[in-house]
Amino acid sequence: MAQQVKAVIARAKGAPVEVTTIVVPDPGPGEAVVRIQACGVCHTDLHYREGGINDEFPFLLGHEAAGIVETVGEGVTEVAPGDFVVLNWRAVCGQCRACKRGRAQYCFNTHNAKQRMTLLDGTELSPALGIGAFAEKTLVAAGQCTKVDPAADPAVAGLLGCGVMAGIGAAINTGNVGRGDTVAVIGSGGVGGAAVLGSRLAGASKIIAVDIDDRKLATAEKLGATHTVNSKNTDPVEAIRELTGGHGADVVVEAVGRPETYQQAFYARDLAGTVVLVGVPTPEMKLELPLLDVFGRGGALKSSWYGDCLPSRDFPMLIDLYLQGRLDLGAFVTETIGLDAVEQAFERMHHGDVLRSVVVL
Numbered sequence: 513m514a515q516q517v518k519a520v521i522a523r524a525k526g527a528p529v530e531v532t533t534i535v536v537p538d539p540g541p542g543e544a545v546v547r548i549q550a551c552g553v554c555h556t557d558l559h560y561r562e563g564g565i566n567d568e569f570p571f572l573l574g575h576e577a578a579g580i581v582e583t584v585g586e587g588v589t590e591v592a593p594g595d596f597v598v599l600n601w602r603a604v605c606g607q608c609r610a611c612k613r614g615r616a617q618y619c620f621n622t623h624n625a626k627q628r629m630t631l632l633d634g635t636e637l638s639p640a641l642g643i644g645a646f647a648e649k650t651l652v653a654a655g656q657c658t659k660v661d662p663a664a665d666p667a668v669a670g671l672l673g674c675g676v677m678a679g680i681g682a683a684i685n686t687g688n689v690g691r692g693d694t695v696a697v698i699g700s701g702g703v704g705g706a707a708v709l710g711s712r713l714a715g716a717s718k719i720i721a722v723d724i725d726d727r728k729l730a731t732a733e734k735l736g737a738t739h740t741v742n743s744k745n746t747d748p749v750e751a752i753r754e755l756t757g758g759h760g761a762d763v764v765v766e767a768v769g770r771p772e773t774y775q776q777a778f779y780a781r782d783l784a785g786t787v788v789l790v791g792v793p794t795p796e797m798k799l800e801l802p803l804l805d806v807f808g809r810g811g812a813l814k815s816s817w818y819g820d821c822l823p824s825r826d827f828p829m830l831i832d833l834y835l836q837g838r839l840d841l842g843a844f845v846t847e848t849i850g851l852d853a854v855e856q857a858f859e860r861m862h863h864g865d866v867l868r869s870v871v872v873l
């Protein structure tokens with residue numbers, strides 16, 4: 513039986529989000545219905561509301577979520593009712609060339625639930641990032657669910673579904689930060705802060721956090737930054753060089769998504785160092801670099817898509833570390849709120865007041 517549940521939707525471009533009733537169908541083959549316990553508020557939800565992603569309104573927002581599997585459709589073996597799961601954007605196929613070569617994050621055949629959730633009048637909803645979890649229940653592909661230790665706080669676990677995983681993964685998966693490495697992170701919001709945390713986990717010897725907002729730098733220190741640089745007043749490239757004995761950092765993570773900060777990252781790394789771009793640029797942005805500098809400085813220029821994560825490998829591992837007290841994922845939860853407070857949470861996020869507001873159901 514299809515169910516009616518409360519959810520947060522963006523009905524039209526730029527209009528405030530609203531709590532309404534939606535219809536969640538029974539799971540079809542390969543699908544699961546998940547009872548959502550918590551879902552973080554992310555910039556991407558705001559971008560959907562502003563029409564910055566596509567025009568397929570109305571959107572069912574929310575995508576950094578954890579919950580309990582309620583029912584599964586035919587043929588589902590990945591998860592069973594009662595499992596505690598963290599959701600991810602897309603289920604991977606496991607069969608294509610990318611999957612078989614261990615690069616499932618670049619799977620050619622990812623999928624989401626085939627059926628659509630609707631409004632009461634039958635209008636089909638577009639779920640944000642194929643999830644749509646500002647809702648009491650949501651419908652996803654079973655492969656979007658990753659089982660993790662149920663001892664974890666859902667408000668914390670859900671954050672692995674997007675920004676926090678992107679940041680940790682940018683450091684440990686894409687940047688391959690290793691024991692003793694020097695790391696600089698440019699932009700210390702949710703994603704950059706997570707890159708700081710990931711670098712500490714990996715055993716970096718110096719972690720330099722850069723931001724233009726002192727509040728973010730204070731948080732970065734709590735997450736493991738050994739040095740902070742406010743780049744409003746100081747040239748971050750010079751500061752990072754100075755803090756690394758004149759060399760530059762082994763790994764620089766760019767977590768803003770702008771040409772000028774990417775350029776800073778490029779010049780702030782040591783010769784043969786690695787630059788990781790995890791900040792998402794807009795389609796118009798271009799970068800100009802002297803090709804001789806690219807050639808002469810060596811090393812690697814990498815981008816990090818979703819932290820190059822494999823949910824089935826990384827989510828349970830990071831939750832275990834968190835439960836052992838070795839990874840402070842809880843630091844990202846600034847406040848917990850109800851479904852009716854998402855619009856206000858957007859406002860606070862816009863002003864840089866929070867790392868994450870998390871809707872708890």
Ligand code: APR
Binds near residue numbers: 701703723790793
């Ligand atoms: N130099 C340094 N820091 C900057 C600059 C700058 N020129 N401009 C902005 N910042 C800082 C902000 O002060 C903020 O702390 O970058 C941080 C961005 O953090 P958030 O707004 O919390 O955004 P976040 O969720 O971390 O995402 C950052 O990564 O995944 C992408 O789409 C995401 O592009 C976005 C980026």
Ligand code: ZN
Binds near residue numbers: 616621622
């Ligand atoms: Zn595949």
Ligand code: ZN
Binds near residue numbers: 554557575576
């Ligand atoms: Zn997100």
